[in-house]
Every structure is written in structure tokens, then in C-alpha cells.
Amino acid sequence: MYSQGLIGADSSTTESEEFLAAFQARIDREEKIEPNDPMPEGYRRTLVRQIGQHAHSEIVGMLPEGNWITRAPSLRRKIALLAKVQDEGGHGLYLYSAAETLGVSREQMTEELLSGKAKYSSIFNYPTPTWADIGAIGWLVDGAAIMNQIPLCRCSFGPYARAMIRVCKEESFHQRQGYEIMMTLARGSEEQKQMAQEALNRWWWPSLMMFGPSDTDSTNSDQSMKWKIKRFSNDELRQKFITATVPQAEYLGLTVPDPDLKWNEETKLYDHGEIDWSEFKAVVSGNGQMNRDRIRDRNQAWDDGAWVREAALANARKRADNQHIAREAAE
Amino acid sequence: MTDRHDLTPLWEVFIRPRNGLHHRHVGSLHAADSALALQAARDVYTRRGEGNSIWVCRSADIAASDPSFAEANFEPADDKIYRHPTFYDIPDEVGHM
């Protein structure tokens, strides 16, 4: 999801017509493709990129919420937020493993994230100035993620689909804990309600952008749909998300910051106002409010952990050598 | 570029949901050695009571059948219907067998 309909993908492929047709026939029969199966290079490349972007998003996604763990307003909120952030780290790991089955190494993916070469969801480049932002993230950002990830459970690539099933099972608590935070604020003092409204104002449009460019501008969508990597277009998912979310905002007594939002009796969906795609492009290309901080923080975490990784490897090598010596002595 | 020798090895993780069931493959992870792999598997794969026992083994130690031989390997089983109980005609009067 977080792969945003794939930023800058290239699904071009050079195999023979027969090879591609045989592969497409497997896809059309709803057969799952497993890592060692023959597959078009474009399919592999698209998946490495999409799963990689998705994994990076889970990992970077821990940062905006991590910002509030030490300042959560109660112990209950704190343990819930800790558990949620830990889940996101786990999601990143499931996804990196799925990408690794396609022959890309963890080290390479990590390097690409740390150097800023790899993309991740634009949503995590927004700041979390108040506690209400934590509520809005759980409700809207995890809500949008769920909307996108549920169809990915049926993705044609087996390891990605299996990782998504695990992830989806864990996501619903994320959204509920966020909505509960919003509910508490919306029923609180005038100031608290105001804080919830402002968080909704901040996160609404960026959440809609999580679904990626509009179908008319999403060049890679068609091939991904044909290969059943994705099952719905960006705009379809976005509209489904809006339609599910608007009544939830109404229940909170909050106002969705889109004056053009209108119920469409014919489609039974909400039509929405114009999305500011120039903002989306700016954030994706590295000029969001928090892009630099996020990459700096990831690099710092990586550097701070270096001694642990080195010590663990040194210890493993020493024990392997000792076993070797002991075996030789016994012979 | 990192030296191959310095890479943290990949492990496959198997979890037994409860006594009486098989350990089942749930995914993989990187760890320097088996003790750390077990610890990481506990954190990554059993946060919600998914099991009571974990196995880990180095991914490099797994031998896998070649998918291009899948037909040769597994299709012969398809036409051996005499390996299934319904192949044999036993009159109903005999009762459940």
C-alpha cells in the first residue's frame, strides 16, 4: 500500500511471447507464483520494488508515532502505542523477507533506504506535533493502509500475499486504538475537540495521497493489474476509503476538510475535491516537512546499532571456531 | 561493499501452535547465530500467542526440489487412483469400512 501504486516502477520485460503467455495463463488461473518459479523479469522487478517500498514504509512509519511514546497521556495509551509501533517493525521484517525471496539482499535494501535512494510512503514525512496526531494516524493512516492491504492478501506472488495476511490480522487493532484516541478527544473539552479537528485537517489530504496518483496518471497500474499484483486501481481504493471514513468522522462530530465532498447517489460513493498533486510530488521527491529528519534518524539508529551487530557476528564466529577445534581435538 | 562473510545469515522459522500439531513454516529472519535467531523469532512471530515452540534452521541448509521438475516429480501421483479408498467397490451391506 504504502508503495503508493509504486513510485517510479518499470515493468518492461523482454521474454518471448510464449513465455509471457504461459505466465499470464498461470496468473489467470489464479495460481500463486512462488519464488523459484519462472517469472518475467518485469514481474520480479516490479515486486522487488513494491515490496521494498512497502517494507521501508513500515520501518520509517515507526518514527512519527515513536515521537509520542514517552509522552503518551496514560499508561494504557502508552502500552498500546508501544505494541503498535512494535507491530510496524514486525511488518517491515515480514516484508523484507518476502522481497529477499526474489533475490535482493537485506543489506542492499537497507543501504538504499539509508542513502535516500529507495522510496517510502509520502505519509511518513509529515510531523506529529500533538497527541491527536497519534489518534489521526491510527484511524486514517492505518485505515488507508488496511484498505490497500486487504486486496494484497490475494496478490499473485505467494510470499507477498502470505506476509499481507499476517499484517492484515494485526492492523485492525491499530485503527481501533487510533479511533478510540480521537473519540476520547472529541468528547473532551473544547480545546481537546479542537485538537482532534486540527489533526483531522492535517492528515486527511495526505491520507488520500497514500493511494497514489490518480488512475489517469498512474502509468504502471495496468500491467500490475494484469499480473494480479494489485486488484483495484488507486482511485477505486481511495473512494472506498473515503466512503468508509466519512461516517466515522461524522460520528466523532468532526468535519472532513473538503468543501467539495459530496455523496453520489448513483455510485453510492463520495466524490471528493481536487487533490493537491504538487504537494504529493514534492513530498515523494524528498521535499516534505520531515524527509530529511526521517532519513537522518534511520541512519542514526543504524549507526548506533552497529556495535551490536558486529559483536553478535564476532561471537557467532568465535563459537563456530571453538566447535571446530573441539571436534578436531576429539578425533 | 560488504564482505559476504560479514552478512548476517538468514534463518527459516517454524512454529508449533500448540502441542499435538506440527511445527509449521511461518517466515524467515536474519540473525548472527541460533540463539539470537530464536530470540528474534519469538519477538517477530509470536507476539499474539501464535505458538509454544520454535524451530529455526539456516536457510542455506535447506535443500529444495527443483520447480522445473515439479511435473515429473508430482504428476505421476495424479493417475494412481487405486491409492485412494474410493477406487474399491465394497457393497453398502458390508457397512462402514
Ligand SMILES: [Fe+2]
Ligand atoms: Fe503496518
Ligand SMILES: [Fe+2]
Ligand atoms: Fe499499522
